[in-house]
Amino acid sequence: MRRLLLLLTTVLTLPALSAAETGRYLVATRGPARAAKIAISKVAVDLDAEAAETRVFENVPAFAATLTDDQAEALRHSPQVSYVERVLERHILDVDPGRAASSTHISQIHPPGIDLLKAPGVWPYSGAVRTNVVILDTGIDYTHPDLAPNYAGGYNTIAKTDDPRDDHGHGTHVAGIVAAADNSFGVVGVAPAARIWSVKVLDKSGSGTTENIVAGIDWAISKKEVMGGQWILSLSLGSSGDSPIESGAFARATNAGFLSFAAAGNSGPDAAIEFPAAYITVNAVGAINSALEIASFSNRGHEMAFVAPGVDIDSTVAHGLGPRFAELAVDGTIINAMPLYGSPLGEITGTYVDCGYGRIGDFPASASGNIALVRRGPVSAPIDFSDKARNAKAAGATAVIVMNHDGEFLLENPWVLIRSDCLAPGIGCKQRPEDVAFAFPVTVGILKADGETLLQKVPSTRVAETVSTEDYDRKSGTSMSTPHAAGAAALIWSLAPAATAADVRRALITTARDLGTKGFDTTFGYGLIDALGAGKALAPAAFSNPATPAPPVITHKSRAARH
Numbered sequence: 092m093r094r095l096l097l098l099l100t101t102v103l104t105l106p107a108l109s110a111a112e113t114g115r116y117l118v119a120t121r122g123p124a125r126a127a128k129i130a131i132s133k134v135a136v137d138l139d140a141e142a143a144e145t146r147v148f149e150n151v152p153a154f155a156a157t158l159t160d161d162q163a164e165a166l167r168h169s170p171q172v173s174y175v176e177r178v179l180e181r182h183i184l185d186v187d188p189g190r191a192a193s194s195t196h197i198s199q200i201h202p203p204g205i206d207l208l209k210a211p212g213v214w215p216y217s218g219a220v221r222t223n224v225v226i227l228d229t230g231i232d233y234t235h236p237d238l239a240p241n242y243a244g245g246y247n248t249i250a251k252t253d254d255p256r257d258d259h260g261h262g263t264h265v266a267g268i269v270a271a272a273d274n275s276f277g278v279v280g281v282a283p284a285a286r287i288w289s290v291k292v293l294d295k296s297g298s299g300t301t302e303n304i305v306a307g308i309d310w311a312i313s314k315k316e317v318m319g320g321q322w323i324l325s326l327s328l329g330s331s332g333d334s335p336i337e338s339g340a341f342a343r344a345t346n347a348g349f350l351s352f353a354a355a356g357n358s359g360p361d362a363a364i365e366f367p368a369a370y371i372t373v374n375a376v377g378a379i380n381s382a383l384e385i386a387s388f389s390n391r392g393h394e395m396a397f398v399a400p401g402v403d404i405d406s407t408v409a410h411g412l413g414p415r416f417a418e419l420a421v422d423g424t425i426i427n428a429m430p431l432y433g434s435p436l437g438e439i440t441g442t443y444v445d446c447g448y449g450r451i452g453d454f455p456a457s458a459s460g461n462i463a464l465v466r467r468g469p470v471s472a473p474i475d476f477s478d479k480a481r482n483a484k485a486a487g488a489t490a491v492i493v494m495n496h497d498g499e500f501l502l503e504n505p506w507v508l509i510r511s512d513c514l515a516p517g518i519g520c521k522q523r524p525e526d527v528a529f530a531f532p533v534t535v536g537i538l539k540a541d542g543e544t545l546l547q548k549v550p551s552t553r554v555a556e557t558v559s560t561e562d563y564d565r566k567s568g569t570s571m572s573t574p575h576a577a578g579a580a581a582l583i584w585s586l587a588p589a590a591t592a593a594d595v596r597r598a599l600i601t602t603a604r605d606l607g608t609k610g611f612d613t614t615f616g617y618g619l620i621d622a623l624g625a626g627k628a629l630a631p632a633a634f635s636n637p638a639t640p641a642p643p644v645i646t647h648k649s650r651a652a653r654h
């Protein structure tokens with residue numbers, strides 16, 4: 092009865108119930124959050140109400156809830172509550188999220204970042220102990236063949252399930268930098284024997300809140316309690332606002348033995364270090380390029396701890412979310428091709444037929460059921476690629492190859508099946524609905540010289556024409572430098588499992604390669620991480636064993652077969 096009266100009182104004091112605006116809050120409690128929540132619900136605010144969507148943390152003394160301003164104010168006066176704050180937005184720290192590095196097909200990838208950190212020099216000495224790296228990000232594509240061997244599990248703080256599947260792509264790229272597997276394909280991570288845990292705290296647009304991050308840290312602390320071992324937090328995200336409750340969560344993690352790294356931010360030299368990187372218990376990581384110069388986008392500040400490679404970094408991407416590529420396979424030879432914008436994905440195999448310029452009358456009867464090879468142009472009366480592909484489909488062709496009429500493809504003038512009409516060049520463009528709706532056949536472009544080679548082989552030669560997506564991509568940002576640092580820490584910790592997080596951090600600091608002005612500075616922090624030097628400082632005995640031969644440098648096709 093008492094609770095009912097108090098609740099009624101609360102309701103009656105609100106100006107208008109339906110108009111009461113709500114927001115998402117983090118509430119720090121005095122003592123364990125679960126007990127505090129029960130006490131608060133009895134006298135102040137009904138935290139069990141469905142509308143509150145209360146999320147109670149197990150290790151961090153706090154909960155998250157949806158509250159009206161009045162309810163938040165009531166909680167500020169509750170004896171069970173020490174602090175109330177609105178959740179803050181946090182986001183990925185790519186320089187240019189979602190943009191493929193290049194439209195050209197990269198056939199071999201050897202990430203130079205691992206060499207800048209001298210990580211391969213440590214690999215022969217790392218033992219059977221596997222460091223646990225918890226990546227708080229957009230999730231992970233755990234089916235990726237370069238990540239599956241090292242994926243240990245995870246949590247989704249958005250869906251509140253144990254499935255952190257990556258619906259954005261960023262987290263998968265970060266995971267590959269930490270620990271892509273050492274095998275015969277793809278890329279190699281800094282710590283290829285580390286165990287990857289993925290916590291999805293950012294949604295498919297790359298954005299989340301401090302609530303998600305606190306929930307992720309809370310999950311990680313519980314997981315470490317159960318599993319034991321050496322644990323690292325890696326956060327390639329941030330924004331400018333300070334959250335005392337999020338800061339408290341990192342402090343809890345530190346007390347529980349974690350070592351934490353976060354991205355310094357991508358707003359450039361005049362911008363302060365972002366949060367969570369700027370918290371005292373988190374190591375802020377800035378980005379350098381392969382010439383050891385600070386990246387133009389890397390933030391600065393006295394909280395900077397280290398720099399690591401963060402420009403043009405090749406790593407894994409989630410299946411189907413990588414850049415598109417096209418190729419032809421003829422007589423065992425691969426010909427690089429360009430997927431036309433609007434072509435579906437697919438692999439079509441068949442005999443190809445010379446179909447002139449792809450005008451309606453250019454298609455022989457044999458085009459039906461075969462691949463149409465058409466020329467660009469003619470220069471005197473050009474036919475749109477869209478119309479060539481439509482004509483080929485009408486003639487019964489299964490796919491289309493368009494050969495250029497001169498040298499190279501021009502990146503600034505991509506070939507399209509889906510045309511746009513613009514008010515002015517590049518301004519006010521609108522895709523033609525009839526092209527968007529049309530089911531085009533798989534259509535690729537090839538260079539003139541390759542087309543002439545094909546024409547010499549008609550009509551009996553078969554070709555496999557493929558338009559697909561890369562499983563690897565190149566990205567830049569302090570999002571990329573952060574997992575390099577976390578991976579280096581994971582690598583050296585595996586040499587000395589009895590070391591504390593503070594020991595590992597100290598080894599990284601004392602051996603970092605000083606850059607910029609002498610000693611610590613606000614641009615490079617303590618400098619570039621040296622995994623080999625830090626490993627020797629942390630665990631000299633590990634290097635006294637006769638060295639086993641270092642694994643060969645991995646060079647490989649950029650795409651691994653995915654089954």
Ligand SMILES: [Ca+2]
Pocket residue numbers: 237271272273274275276277278279
């Ligand atoms: Ca690999």
Ligand SMILES: [Ca+2]
Pocket residue numbers: 605606607608609610611612615616617618
């Ligand atoms: Ca310096």
